[in-house]
Amino acid sequence: MLKTETPSPRHTELDQYSVLDLVAAFVDDQFQAVQAVRDAAPRIAAAIAMAVPRVEAGGRLIYVGAGTSGRLGVLDSVELYPTFSWPTERAQALLAGGMGAMFQAVEGAEDDREQGGRDLLALAPTPNDVVFLLAASGGTPYVLGALHAARGAGALTIGIANNDHAPVALQAEVGITLDTGVEVISGSTRLKAGTSQKIVLNTISSALMVRLHKVYGNLMVDLKPTNAKLVRRAVRLTMHATGADEAAARRTLEQCRFHVKVAIVALLRQATVEQAETLLEQAKGSVRAALAL
Structure with a gap:
């Protein structure tokens, strides 16, 4: 079983907790998100180093994900314009199910591998583009379809996952594994797995903007x-x-x-x-x- 799906042995009576204990359980668990990102620092630095010359040459930042991971990609992409005057056409985000899935889940969209590839190819990727592939499980079909399409176009692929030996990390040019372990609520990767992905995206995009003299x-x-x-x-x-x-x-x-x-x-x-x-x-x-x- 994936770590992100495994029930936590520490909180088997979670539904019996007082409100204060609930708050403590959720907040304290988030510290593991920070540690997971710290542990992945060398891979994060490698991703930034490989991305810099591509964006300097005019490449785009393209984010691909489903559910929480996809929404985090959308968030990072839209914040770059007001923060750094990064052109909106150079920060693209693909979300399984389309942009409507930002606000309401689209059932089954993440399982469509072919659609992931089609959506990515519709952006006409080039070797200067940097594509972030986000999947807590590491095996989301939509994301893997986009990954293979991006690699076929020669774009730099950065796979970000929260489980060891995840296909999205293994098959990307740069794989970043954020080992956040089990969640307080088993399988709810909107918790510390999502937090760790947000930290990584903030770190990579902000570091790129520093290198671009912004x-x-x-x-x-x-x-x-x-x-x-x-x-x-x-x-x-x-x-x-x-x-x-x-x-x-x-x-x-x-x-x-x-x-x-x-x-x-x-x-x-x-x-x-x-x-x-x-x-x-x-x-x-x-x-x-x-x-x-």
Whole structure:
């Protein structure tokens, strides 16, 4: 039996727990998710190293999964635009059963291996694309179909599973096994198995964005200010990075359509917005390198 399906020997009387004990059982079990990701760090680092040159060459990030795993992939993909100005067309997500399955389960969709392959091929994958294949069990047919289609197209495949010897990890170019063990509620991989997958996706996509110069120091300087909160954040980030007062930061941001990178370089180099944009282009988007030119 898969570890993720095996009943926990620690919580055989779970339905008899007090509310406080229930909270403790669920929360304490989540620490194993963090440890599982720590244990997989070398494989996660290998995935990032292999993905960087592909996305630098124009590749996309493509997420494939079913159920909870698929929804986590959708979540990671849609958050990249407001956080890092990553183009939406370069972050695609495939969910077994279609996007409607984000809100309501589509019975049997995850068992359709051929549909997984068709959906992946419909995106016209290229060797520069990076495809994340997510399956807690590690054997979801829809995901395996997409995996084989991606490999056939030469894309980088990163398989993420929560069971040892899982096909999705073994058959991908980079396999990441997150050994989270048994769940408090047997088989409910929306618990710590899902948590571990969320951590891994956050880690990989964020690390890629750092390598693509969308972070200066530890500041998210390539965000897309699509609402009032993000506009205020852009002002604060610019002030923090440059020491400018709010008026100067906002004035410069308004001149460059609230592109934090440009505002930082303009203020620190005492340059015009146009000059700052040129410096950033020469530095391939790196604020640090632009400041050194």
